[in-house]
Amino acid sequence: MHTFSYVKAKSLKEAGDMLAAHADAKLLAGGMTLIPTMKARLAQPSHLIDIAGIAELSGIDVKNGRLTIGAATRHVEVAKSAVVKKAIPTLAYLASQIGDPQVRNRGTIGGSLANNDPAADYPSAALSLNATIVTNKREIAADDFFQGIFTTALGAGEMIVKIVFPIPAKAAYEKFPHPASGFAMAGSFVSQDGKAVRVAITGAGPGVFRWKDAEAALGKKLAAASVENLNVDATDLNEDMHGTKEYRANLAKVMTKRAVAKLAGTAATSKSSGK
Numbered sequence: 329m330h331t332f333s334y335v336k337a338k339s340l341k342e343a344g345d346m347l348a349a350h351a352d353a354k355l356l357a358g359g360m361t362l363i364p365t366m367k368a369r370l371a372q373p374s375h376l377i378d379i380a381g382i383a384e385l386s387g388i389d390v391k392n393g394r395l396t397i398g399a400a401t402r403h404v405e406v407a408k409s410a411v412v413k414k415a416i417p418t419l420a421y422l423a424s425q426i427g428d429p430q431v432r433n434r435g436t437i438g439g440s441l442a443n444n445d446p447a448a449d450y451p452s453a454a455l456s457l458n459a460t461i462v463t464n465k466r467e468i469a470a471d472d473f474f475q476g477i478f479t480t481a482l483g484a485g486e487m488i489v490k491i492v493f494p495i496p497a498k499a500a501y502e503k504f505p506h507p508a509s510g511f512a513m514a515g516s517f518v519s520q521d522g523k524a525v526r527v528a529i530t531g532a533g534p535g536v537f538r539w540k541d542a543e544a545a546l547g548k549k550l551a552a553a554s555v556e557n558l559n560v561d562a563t564d565l566n567e568d569m570h571g572t573k574e575y576r577a578n579l580a581k582v583m584t585k586r587a588v589a590k591l592a593g594t595a596a597t598s599k600s601s602g603k
């Protein structure tokens with residue numbers, strides 16, 4: 329690892345000021361991605377600004393039909409939260425399926441969204457649930473936030489403060505995890521609010537994306553059979569030693585059908601997604 333300065337920020341303002349003062353600084357949340365990236369010399373920040381202990385960045389709250397989660401809230405806290413389990417149980421389930429206990433004990437929701445790994449779980453929840461990503465500078469709709477592989481709308485000096493999720497009538501998430509890491513080979517987060525259905529696919533492509541053909545079909549009839557004759561376009565999907573584009577396209581469809589089957593069978597929320 330190269331030499332860098334480590335600073336533990338005590339407040340949101342202090343973290344923001346430090347980020348603005350050092351062009352090559354990076355925020356350190358759970359460190360689950362950033363530290364290995366630095367060890368591999370793929371990132372060489374001049375300063376690490378540790379935001380893990382900042383109270384304003386942590387916590388879970390429900391108000392006016394919206395679930396708000398602080399950016400530095402760890403996966404284990406989301407997975408175990410009674411508030412999340414009541415408001416959007418599928419989100420608690422999703423968090424419980426991330427990586428392994430060590431990763432869930434350190435990794436944060438803000439770090440996951442900022443990193444925007446194409447196989448990460450949270451981006452699919454944020455996109456399907458039409459979440460708002462609140463930063464120290466502005467509010468960004470999930471539809472505008474994710475911009476492709478490891479790329480987001482975050483600008484220089486910008487930090488995620490919290491994520492606001494509208495509480496849907498129903499939601500369900502299904503992923504086919506890579507057996508070594510738990511990252512999604514393909515995952516599908518399906519949510520319904522009123523007539524609107526939003527389907528977000530992760531793992532299959534270079535970034536999370538909405539499967540709009542499925543959304544239209546499921547908006548007419550919320551049943552797994554509604555997507556039977558549809559196919560995810562494989563053209564721009566990922567291809568590697570773990571699977572071809574066509575394999576991932578099929579997997580995305582299968583995960584969507586499984587999520588819809590769960591969702592259609594539940595009364596109010598996606599309680600059946602929790603294990």
Ligand SMILES: Cc1cc2nc3c(=O)[nH]c(=O)nc-3n(C[C@H](O)[C@H](O)[C@H](O)COP(=O)(O)OP(=O)(O)OC[C@H]3O[C@@H](n4cnc5c(N)ncnc54)[C@H](O)[C@@H]3O)c2cc1C
Pocket residue numbers: 354355356357358359360361362363399400403425426427428431434435436437438439440442443447448449450482486487488489509510511512
């Ligand atoms: C072995 C292993 C298995 C994993 N399996 C899964 C999995 O199954 N599913 C899954 O979704 N993820 C998985 N992950 C990823 C993990 O869950 C973390 O979410 C991810 O590493 C990033 O979160 P972090 O808090 O550790 O961020 P860090 O590593 O601290 O930071 C990551 C990046 O985000 C930036 N950042 C952090 N917080 C903020 C903020 N508030 N505002 C702006 N930028 C910020 C940092 O500067 C850095 O560039 C896995 C990781 C490992 C190591």
